[in-house]
Amino acid sequence: xxxxxxGGLSGLFTLHNMLLLVLGCGLGTFxxxxxxxxxxxxxxxxxxxxxxxxxxxxMVLLAAIYYGAMFGGSTASVLINAPGESxxxxxxxxxxxxxxxxxxGKALALCAWGSFVGGTIATMLLxxxxxxxxxxxxxxxxxxxxxxxxxxxxxxAAFAEEGGALKALLMTxxxxxxxxxxxxxxxGVERYTFHIADLADGISFVxxxxxxxxxxxxxxxxxxxxxxxxxxxxxxxxxxxxLKLTKDDVREVAPAVARSSLIGFVVGVLPxxxxxxxxxxxxxxxxxxxxxxxxxxxxxxxxRGVAAPETAxxxxxxxxxxxxxxxxIPGSGTTAVILGALVALxxxxxxxxxxxxxxxFWTVVVSMYVGNxxxxxxxxxxxxxxxxxxxxxxxxxxxxxxxFCLIGVYLVSFNAFDLWVMIGLAVVCVGLRLLDYPMAxxxxxxxxxxxxxxxxxxxxxxxxxxxxxxxxxxxxAGLLAVSIACLAAPVLARVFKRKG
Numbered sequence: 001x002x003x004x005x006x007g008g009l010s011g012l013f014t015l016h017n018m019l020l021l022v023l024g025c026g027l028g029t030f031x032x033x034x035x036x037x038x039x040x041x042x043x044x045x046x047x048x049x050x051x052x053x054x055x056x057x058x059m060v061l062l063a064a065i066y067y068g069a070m071f072g073g074s075t076a077s078v079l080i081n082a083p084g085e086s087x088x089x090x091x092x093x094x095x096x097x098x099x100x101x102x103x104x105g106k107a108l109a110l111c112a113w114g115s116f117v118g119g120t121i122a123t124m125l126l127x128x129x130x131x132x133x134x135x136x137x138x139x140x141x142x143x144x145x146x147x148x149x150x151x152x153x154x155x156x157a158a159f160a161e162e163g164g165a166l167k168a169l170l171m172t173x174x175x176x177x178x179x180x181x182x183x184x185x186x187x188g189v190e191r192y193t194f195h196i197a198d199l200a201d202g203i204s205f206v207x208x209x210x211x212x213x214x215x216x217x218x219x220x221x222x223x224x225x226x227x228x229x230x231x232x233x234x235x236x237x238x239x240x241x242x243l244k245l246t247k248d249d250v251r252e253v254a255p256a257v258a259r260s261s262l263i264g265f266v267v268g269v270l271p272x273x274x275x276x277x278x279x280x281x282x283x284x285x286x287x288x289x290x291x292x293x294x295x296x297x298x299x300x301x302x303x304r305g306v307a308a309p310e311t312a313x314x315x316x317x318x319x320x321x322x323x324x325x326x327x328x329i330p331g332s333g334t335t336a337v338i339l340g341a342l343v344a345l346x347x348x349x350x351x352x353x354x355x356x357x358x359x360x361f362w363t364v365v366v367s368m369y370v371g372n373x374x375x376x377x378x379x380x381x382x383x384x385x386x387x388x389x390x391x392x393x394x395x396x397x398x399x400x401x402x403x404f405c406l407i408g409v410y411l412v413s414f415n416a417f418d419l420w421v422m423i424g425l426a427v428v429c430v431g432l433r434l435l436d437y438p439m440a441x442x443x444x445x446x447x448x449x450x451x452x453x454x455x456x457x458x459x460x461x462x463x464x465x466x467x468x469x470x471x472x473x474x475x476x477a478g479l480l481a482v483s484i485a486c487l488a489a490p491v492l493a494r495v496f497k498r499k500g
Contacts, residue, residue: 008362028068039069074111087275094305118311122318142458147479149452175445211425264312268319282312
């Protein structure tokens with residue numbers, strides 16, 4: 001581990017990688033605080049740039065944007081009651097009431113310190129847990145990898161919003177269907193191309209990510225056409241109050257921050273769970289543990305109610321890297337996009353990553369340590385200045401997003417046909433989003449679909465075309481059993497709820 005950390009330090013502390021780290025932290029903070037945008041949109045927009053970088057540099061940039069967006073998501077939640085990301089929603093419950101009491105600065109300081117501690121603890125746990133899990137997973141063969149992909153696809157049902165499990169599964173199936181378009185690598189046969197030569201290579205990941213997240217978000221923002229609110233105008237003047245925390249503040253939130261760091265990391269590790277579940281769970285835990293006057297404060301400006309969800313969502317961002325790097329399974333919608341970007345770069349996350357590209361792993365781990373320090377340095381002194389950007393109206397951001405989407409996709413393929421496909425998919429995605437269909441399972445199905453098909457082929461070849469490996473190999477059977485449990489969980493939960 002010491003040798004790996006030293007290698008990571010030497011890999012990170014180059015001018016190029018440090019510039020990318022600072023850029024990612026700053027960009028993530030900005031994107032995270034803009035209502036309606038989030039790390040998925042930011043990463044989707046930057047994929048064309050990322051594909052020109054070395055894998056280690058790309059990972060540093062993508063990771064910085066991810067936890068930077070978690071860090072910055074609290075600003076709009078506290079100041080104008082408009083969370084920039086779904087994981088920041090619980091922060092509004094007590095952050096905005098604190099702001100209305102004239103304690104916006106204190107609330108933002110609690111968010112910043114909680115995010116820093118949560119991110120740092122998650123990075124330390126990632127450093128300890130990931131190599132151990134990867135060494136165990138090195139024994140996996142094609143059947144186990146196939147079962148892992150199935151688990152990754154079915155886990156979205158267990159962690160979907162209430163009543164949304166079927167929608168999440170349908171979007172996963174749609175992603176699998178899109179992944180089959182193109183030429184079958186094994187047989188050289190074109191599938192679902194409709195004799196269109198431009199579809200022979202299939203739909204690119206960059207195109208689908210842009211359409212599902214960035215471009216569809218821009219269209220929705222144009223449809224909303226929200227004016228600048230009075231709260232945003234006040235924030236634009238930098239009127240946030242004192243950022244100082246007293247000893248009493250620290251004593252009050254310290255236990256909550258410690259608990260939320262562990263909750264966030266564990267929930268982040270679960271495939272399909274993500275930072276939103278972690279934030280809501282940590283808030284619920286703190287509210288249930290509180291007694292007397294402390295419990296009465298929740299919803300009215302509780303300091304623990306502000307610190308807990310912000311700590312948890314940053315810890316979850318670190319935890320999500322455990323299944324991504326060790327098993328190749330995304331722990332959230334954002335890591336699903338990162339997985340696709342890594343595959344496009346020729347990197348296959350999984351247990352072999354620690355053997356074949358250990359330097360890249362340790363560089364990313366060290367960048368998370370340093371990145372959290374950079375975020376703290378950026379956010380605490382600059383919160384009043386950062387808050388001024390909340391006054392930027394959406395109608396100014398939309399043309400920029402449209403421009404980067406069109407240019408980004410065109411520069412990858414230099415094919416105008418891809419632009420029309422992206423626009424068509426974006427229109428479809430807008431309709432699906434208006435009907436509350438989630439986009440992350442779509443991308444997850446697309447990314448994991450090809451890997452699942454490839455490993456199923458290998459498993460069948462080794463087993464002479466027999467499917468007996470599904471129940472004869474203990475690990476494969478166990479993973480598939482967990483997948484079935486994930487599919488059954490929403491149904492059972494609904495049955496028990498009706499009986500209760």
